[in-house]
Amino acid sequence: MLAAVLHDFNDLRLEDVPMPTPAPDEVVVKIKACGFCATDYKAIKGIRKNVSFPCIVGHEPSGVVSAVGKYVKHVKEGDEVVVMPSGSCGYCKYCRQGKMHYCKQSFTTGGDGPEDVRPGAFAEYMKTAASSIFPKPSNVSFEAAAITEPLSGAWKGVIQYSEMEIGDDVVIIGVGSIGLLCMMVAKAAGAGRLIAIDASDYALRNAKSLGATHIINPRKEDARKRVYDIIPDGPDLIVEAAGPIQAVQLMVDLRRRGTKWNVFGITTHEKFELDGGLTHFLEGRMDASFGTTPLAMSKALRLMETGLVNPEKVISHRIALRDIHKAVEIMGTPERNKIVIIP
Numbered sequence: 001m002l003a004a005v006l007h008d009f010n011d012l013r014l015e016d017v018p019m020p021t022p023a024p025d026e027v028v029v030k031i032k033a034c035g036f037c038a039t040d041y042k043a044i045k046g047i048r049k050n051v052s053f054p055c056i057v058g059h060e061p062s063g064v065v066s067a068v069g070k071y072v073k074h075v076k077e078g079d080e081v082v083v084m085p086s087g088s089c090g091y092c093k094y095c096r097q098g099k100m101h102y103c104k105q106s107f108t109t110g111g112d113g114p115e116d117v118r119p120g121a122f123a124e125y126m127k128t129a130a131s132s133i134f135p136k137p138s139n140v141s142f143e144a145a146a147i148t149e150p151l152s153g154a155w156k157g158v159i160q161y162s163e164m165e166i167g168d169d170v171v172i173i174g175v176g177s178i179g180l181l182c183m184m185v186a187k188a189a190g191a192g193r194l195i196a197i198d199a200s201d202y203a204l205r206n207a208k209s210l211g212a213t214h215i216i217n218p219r220k221e222d223a224r225k226r227v228y229d230i231i232p233d234g235p236d237l238i239v240e241a242a243g244p245i246q247a248v249q250l251m252v253d254l255r256r257r258g259t260k261w262n263v264f265g266i267t268t269h270e271k272f273e274l275d276g277g278l279t280h281f282l283e284g285r286m287d288a289s290f291g292t293t294p295l296a297m298s299k300a301l302r303l304m305e306t307g308l309v310n311p312e313k314v315i316s317h318r319i320a321l322r323d324i325h326k327a328v329e330i331m332g333t334p335e336r337n338k339i340v341i342i343p
């Protein structure tokens, strides 16, 4: 089968590799679409270093079951499915709390986080644990279904952890594809004023067309002043979905009493300042969210099935697997949203 194999940083090769065969509790999926995540780009470019070679990245796949192991009962050949990019032991304290993303025995297929990294989905086929497979609703396209995992992360951050309520005034800092998904989830959950902040006018135009009530470019205007002009009482919830430390600091500066805030985008180890006494009197509530869980995956599938969120709207490019190098190039340009690879 054809696969994009990463042999070293900046050494991605299209190769013919052996077809995966399932262990008794595994499933092989013929990939129909796979989202291209920033994590994959960082591995290819050497921006993150925790990669062992050779490897196949790509961890946001949807497809059709092509083979199942002999103990697998809940899916069969021909089923249309979504693959959660991780699996866990099911036995430890965290797994039993539903926090599978904390599991120390977890593995990932093509993603980042666990030490056990298995081949991912920038390939024609992949295999994974049967418990990491979710049925794809028939009215959801394979391309939309390839965005289940990032959408599930957005649901987990905005709804499950930060407990956004209907009517809440929400600020999203950073509206690249993951920030847009957070915004669409907030919109679907009945956000009041929904303010998008981003340094890119391209991103802000997308946010506006997907439901932001207001857009702010902090390079052109004082973001705090604009937010408080729009919402004099300040935001109920702020989601940092940007990454740079300046975005986290802006989130801190935007708080008022009782604001909830979610450290969602930053993954680098940089420091930001908090005034202890002020934080005390603001009674702010800080949450953070990373990764996904089976519950979040199921919720994302329901959001798509019912039409509450259509993640196809964040896809800017559909690129064939054999043109993966073109996709890598586009990942490095500013005017793009979600790229989906089609094997």
Ligand SMILES: [Zn+2]
Binding pocket: 037, 038, 039, 059, 060, 149, 150
């Ligand atoms: Zn991802």
Ligand SMILES: [Zn+2]
Binding pocket: 088, 089, 090, 091, 092, 093, 094, 095, 103, 104, 105, 106
């Ligand atoms: Zn576990």
